[in-house]
Amino acid sequence: MGHPAHHRRADDPLPLAADRHDAPARGDALKILVVGAGVAGLTAAADLARRGADVTILERAASHGGKMRHVMVDGRGIDGGPTVFTMRWIFEGLFADAGESLSDHLGVYSTNVLARHAWRAGGRLDLFADIEASVQAIGDFAGAADARGYREFCARAAAIYRTLEGSFIGAEKPSQLDLVRRVGLSRLGELWRTAPFRSMWSALGDHFSDPRLRQLFGRYATYVGASPWFAPATLMLVAHVEQDGVWLVQGGMRAVADALRGLAERQGVRLRCGADVTRIIIEGGRAKGVELANGERLMADAVLFNGDAAALPSLGAPGPKPAQRSLSAITWCVNAPTSGFDLAHHNVFFAEDYAEEFRAIFNRREVTAAPTIYICAQDRGLQPPPPGTPERLLLLINAPADGDSRDFNASDYIERTHSLLASCGLHIGEGSAVATTPSGFNALFPTTGGALYGMASHGATATLRRSGARGKIPGLYLAGGSVHPGPGVPMAAMSGRLAAARLLEDAAGRSTSVGFAPGRHSR
Template sequence: MRSERVAIIGGGVGGLTAALLLAARGLDVILLERAATVGGKMRETVIGGRAIDAGPTVFTMRWVFDEILAQAGAALEDHLTLRPADILARHAWGAAARLDLHADIDASADAIGAFAGLDASRGYRAFCDRARRIYAVMEPAFIRAARPTPLSVAFAGGIGAFRDVSPFATLWQALGEHFGDPRLRQLFGRYATYCGCSPFHAPATLMLIAHVEQSGVWLVEGGMHRIARMLRLLAEARGATIRTGVEVTEILVGGGRATGVRLADGEVIACNAVIANADVAALAAGHFGAAAQRAVPRAGVAPRSLSAVTWAMLAEVEGFPLDRHNVFFGDESATEFADLFDHARLPDSPTVYVCAQDRGGGEYPVGRPERLLCLVNAPPCGDHFKPNATEIARCETNALALLARAGLRLTTSPENTVVTTPSGFEQLFPATGGALYGRTVHGWQASFQRQGAGTRLPGLYLAGGGIHPGAGVPMAAMSGRMAVERLMADLASTRRFHRMAMPGGMLMG
């Protein structure tokens, strides 16, 4: 099958997964990445000679990578060192209110009971059971399905199971059925932001994220970017060619199908198929030429999910016992998400996430600055409205003030801090406005409206966090696998009807 050549645009997790699986099946694979290194949104930055994860920081659904590597004849444990996190996240509301969620449901229930009372503990157990039931339906019927529909999900699990999925209630409404304490609704409502959404508009189906985390949050030794490097090395070992620092400007078409790509320097690479590991918005905006633009529906790229302002830094830490994952809540979720989605502005009282990358599983040795990634959600307006230096400084002041309310004091310097804003993410991922999760999943139908692996242009396939099954590292990997499965099925179908010589001198299709 080396005669079948596939060009992959973009070296994010979806593209790398596709490269690995195609190379393992014997195809001639060339992956082209615009940046200097692979990883896409799974990026890292180096400050003071120390690498800091500046993209995704949470590794869940390990089974996805176990399956993908097994398909390629490898084992995850031979290439990554993973440690299960005992504390999923540490949460704080000021200095007096603190709550840890644990990998063990009983430990979390006890902690919630001590935090908010016995009814809250019971509500949490019922919430966990509901999240488990939702996940049991959605994994086979949605996550693993190439093109799910509401009807296919309903038929797969039955009407009772579909009712458990709770597609017609918002996440915020469903949380009210389990938690009377507004702080707990605020905490679990944060799961909507994992998809770049608002808990006031996202479906209650997202409760399944609670079950995903309880099934295992893993700490990756060496940082999350090790996952991208692992996929690259495995793909190259199986024959894939990976080029970085090269930009694809056009997907070429001949005979009504994708036949190659053109690079910014004019080089043309011919191929039998193309996988674009890029945001659908980039194709719809014409960044890869008119033929690719017509291959996707423009309606499939809006509305946009959230962007972010991030601070990757080396900082001295005092006053708060950070764990690996920490969340500091502002005053009110309704105001925060109204600022983000209704007013398209940075919130005055943001929730702040802090990933302390030198912590987890023990005390951090005092005496040197720590590697931190701090994040606040932001509107995806990086292509038409760029917060100025004053607005970013005010956002930073508000975030630091919130951390200080919880007792956390950070000491850093400009040379030890790298700030990325929505406009910065727009430059990294053009045509997105800085949206980090594709389109939003507001409303019960939105999850089913994401673009799938196939397109209107034969020979062109899509992968990435903006493609079905959705945002997040494991989902992006799943999208790469789905693109490979769709491509291989199409190649098999094409070969089944190859031209052949028949007696009498006639060529039959």
């Protein structure tokens, strides 16, 4: 890691069809319907079409992108979904496999400050792309022992990542036995040290005595919609992912979705927005097509579903067993001036009792009185906006995924949010805002309750319980943040690549395992 790289398919190239940039597709190409134009759907479609398939994406919304959406406030587009761009190698490999360069279609630049943190009880801390700079900052913030603990924590996170990168992240969903086999008997000690049977919060105590640092790094569990008290310590690998590069995107994260759409369409993919799929057609025990809300029936050789796997039963297809939902959120896309606190691009504001936040959400199904607040200051990059001028902000607090069973009123949570920010020194002036609650996210992504990460990654085997690329019936394939390898923009892209590769392997009558890894090309 740490340098541009590409992936490869773990198996030999399929004889199904030539790559589109090498030769035209065959006339008898597989006909594939992709349901959903999120990151995974766009990625899968690009790979499928590149390999010669006839691909149509059906998107319920008026535009592509899925959760990677733009919200218009005062005529300005604000990213209202994912805001962190990491694991750049996944996207570089996707474009390279199509004979293109990511940099020709997406402007990204690294940032020195990974995130800025502040506590209501006192203290501010920046994490830096340079580990030694962070060691120095943590030493000044919490003392020499915790600075040493941070260096050890980084080494541990990197080791976990190295163990799981090829065996889990870039490979098909494994069983526990498969994971052992992939890692190798000679490396079982490394697999054990990924600490799946310890909670993240417990493992962080090995490295940090200052509770504020355990808050800061425990928050990585929320990247997959989980509580650090129930998420496995394995998720400490997120720290290494960020340390390896957090990139700022010219045009915001919406530009990532635009680049993926462009790649897919250059491979010959057709995108139909406003196409609401209400049923997956199953004939003879096999997925054979879809039916739209307007009654139109579209038939295909296979259906690739890019949505929350929990929604499959509502479409007449078998889905996973019900599981505890991940976190939802209340967000505000804001266009307003700020003062009193020098924002970075990524900012986090903490209260004192972190455990109470997750007891409130997962036990009492409510938002705590003093929630952790994440702010993406989207105009803070190479040059901050002039003082006193409106800037684009995404404010987010965690909430229970109950948007399908009760209403949430965002105004009920404004005072507690602004109060905590003010106690940390940040004041947001008069401006315009658009709020989205769990109810709103459920309307955007039906049957999820507003859960933004699929099932909650709680317990040692939670990640292994996620659905894989194959659905429960032939002809149905799954991709997106609710399936393996998990939520997040790069993981969703990887799931799309895995689903496309699995579909093509099955179509060719082969059961060879598929996978991708940095540093090597695929076909």
